Amino acid sequence: MPTEPSPCSLYVDDSRWVVIWVDTDQLVFVDPGGKDTGRIRLRNQAIPAKEFKENSLATTAGPVWGRTYCLPYFVTYHNKAYFCLRTWWDRRILCDMKLGRAIPVDASIEPQLRQAEVDFVLDTMRGVTNILNDLELKSPWDIDGIDDIGCATLLAGRLGVKEVVPQLRKIEALAFRASSVSPSEKEVKTADQYLHEAVRLSLRRLGEIPLGYIISNFEDPDHRKPWLPEPLQTPREKHIHLLTTAMNRGEVHKLLGPPDSPIRNNPWQYSIQTTNAFILLLYWDDTDIWKLKAIQRKSSAAWHMSLQHDRRIALRWCW
Numbered sequence: 549m550p551t552e553p554s555p556c557s558l559y560v561d562d563s564r565w566v567v568i569w570v571d572t573d574q575l576v577f578v579d580p581g582g583k584d585t586g587r588i589r590l591r592n593q594a595i596p597a598k599e600f601k602e603n604s605l606a607t608t609a610g611p612v613w614g615r616t617y618c619l620p621y622f623v624t625y626h627n628k629a630y631f632c633l634r635t636w637w638d639r640r641i642l643c644d645m646k647l648g649r650a651i652p653v654d655a656s657i658e659p660q661l662r663q664a665e666v667d668f669v670l671d672t673m674r675g676v677t678n679i680l681n682d683l684e685l686k687s688p689w690d691i692d693g694i695d696d697i698g699c700a701t702l703l704a705g706r707l708g709v710k711e712v713v714p715q716l717r718k719i720e721a722l723a724f725r726a727s728s729v730s731p732s733e734k735e736v737k738t739a740d741q742y743l744h745e746a747v748r749l750s751l752r753r754l755g756e757i758p759l760g761y762i763i764s765n766f767e768d769p770d771h772r773k774p775w776l777p778e779p780l781q782t783p784r785e786k787h788i789h790l791l792t793t794a795m796n797r798g799e800v801h802k803l804l805g806p807p808d809s810p811i812r813n814n815p816w817q818y819s820i821q822t823t824n825a826f827i828l829l830l831y832w833d834d835t836d837i838w839k840l841k842a843i844q845r846k847s848s849a850a851w852h853m854s855l856q857h858d859r860r861i862a863l864r865w866c867w
Contacts, residue, residue, distance in 0.1 A: 561622040563629045565645050569620075572610055577631070577645040586648015590633075594641045594650045603637050605863050614862030616695045617702055623664045625657050632661055636702065636862040637855050666709055672700035673715040701743055702861060705750030713754055720747045720759060746861050748808060752819065757783065785820055788828065796838045800830060809860065815844075819857075 553571035560566050564580035573590040591600050591611065604613035617636040622629055633641040640661060642653045653661070676697055691697060701719065704712050722743075748758040784804040791803060800816070807816035807830070818828040827846040833839040 557620075559620055559622070559631070561629050561631075563622075563624075565622070565629050565631070567620070567631050567643075567645070572615070573613075575631070575633075575643065577643065577648045579646070584648075585646060588643065588648075588650050590641065595635070595639065599639070603635070603859065612863055614859075617699050617858070617862040619665060619668060619699055619703060621664050621668060623657075623660050625660050630657075632664070634661075634665060634703075636858050638706065662707070665703060666707055668696075669700045669704045669707060669709045669712060672696050673704070673712040676715050676719065698743060698746060701746045701750055702858060705753030706858075708754065710754050713751070713756055716747050716751055716754075716756075717759075719743055720751070745808070749857050749861070752821070757821075784818065788820070791843060793840045793843060795840055797832070797840075798838075800840065804828075808857075 553574070555568050555570050556572070557569040558566065559569075566578040568576040568578065570576055570587075574587055575590065576587040577585045579585050588594050591597070591613075600611070600613065604611045606612075614636045619634045620631070621634075622631055624630070629645065631643040631645055633643075635641070640653050641650055642657070642661070643649065644651045672693070675693070697719075700712075701716065703709075704716065751758050787803050791800070795803070804818060807813075808819050809815075809817040814832050816830040816832075818830075820826050820828055824847075829844040829846060830840060831842040831844070833841045
C-alpha cells in the first residue's frame with residue numbers, strides 16, 4: 549500500500565526544478581534530473597505552531613488555513629532559483645531547493661520577492677480584463693483560474709498595486725453568487741457574492757472608495773427575486789448620525805449601504821474612513837434578526853491593514 553500522501557499541486561520552474569505540494573502542508577523539491585532533494589512541513593516547521601494555530605481553523609477534515617490565498621512562486625537571485633510561499637498573513641517561506649529546506653529571508657532578496665508578487669498581481673489582473681470582456685458570467689466558478697484571481701485581488705491591496713484599480717472596479721460590478729444559507733426560524737436565506745469582500749477591502753487599502761455593491765443579498769423563503777438595494781449615492785460616513793436601534797435591516801442597509809462583512813454575520817461591520825477611523829458594529833437580536841439590538845464603535849486607526857479582514861476572507865472561501 550502506498551505511504552505517500554496524495555499531491556495537491558505541482559509547480560515547475562523554467563529551470564526545470566519541480567515543487568510538489570503534498571497533502572495539506574508538505575513541500576517536496578525535485579531537481580532537473582528527477583531526484584528529490586528534500587521536503588519540508590509547513591505546519592510546525594516552516595510556520596511555528598503558535599502562528600499556524602492563530603491563522604487557521606481546526607475542522608474534522610484537518611486544519612483550514614487559507615491555502616487559496618497563499619501565493620507560491622519561483623524567484624531567481626544571483627543566478628540561483630528559489631521557491632517562495634507568501635501566506636495571506638504576510639509570512640514569506642523562502643526555500644533553497646538544492647538544499648531541500650526553508651531558509652531565512654535575507655533583506656537583500658526582499659526586493660526580488662516583492663517584485664515577483666507584484667508581477668503576479670499585474671499578470672493575473674491583465675487576464676481578468678479579457679475574461680470579463682468575453683464572458684457572461686453566472687457564477688465565479690465559470691472563471692478559469694478563479695483561485696489566482698482571488699489571491700491577486702487580496703494581495704493587490706496589501707502590496708499597494710494601484711495599477712490594477714480598473715480591473716478591481718470591473719470585478720466589483722459583477723454579481724458573483726457563490727453560496728447560500730438555508731432559511732430557518734432564526735435565519736433569512738442569503739446569497740454571498742464571491743470576491744466582493746476582498747475587492748472592497750483592497751480598494752479601500754488603495755485609497756479608493758468602493759461603490760457600495762453588496763457582498764451578500766437577502767432571499768425570501770419562497771425563493772423569489774432577491775432583494776438587491778441600489779448602491780449609496782453619497783458616502784456612508786455622512787449618514788451615521790441618523791442610525792438608531794429602532795431601525796430594521798432594510799432601513800440600515802438603505803441608510804449605510806451594505807456592511808463590510810456578509811449580511812448573515814452578526815454583528816455587521818462597517819469600516820469608517822474619517823480622521824479618527826473606527827469600525828461600526830451593529831448587533832442584531834438573537835430572537836429577531838431584523839431587530840437592531842446594539843450599536844458599538846471600535847477604534848481602529850489602522851483598520852485597513854489589519855489582518856482580521858484578511859483572516860475572515862481567507863478562512864471562509866477556501867481550504
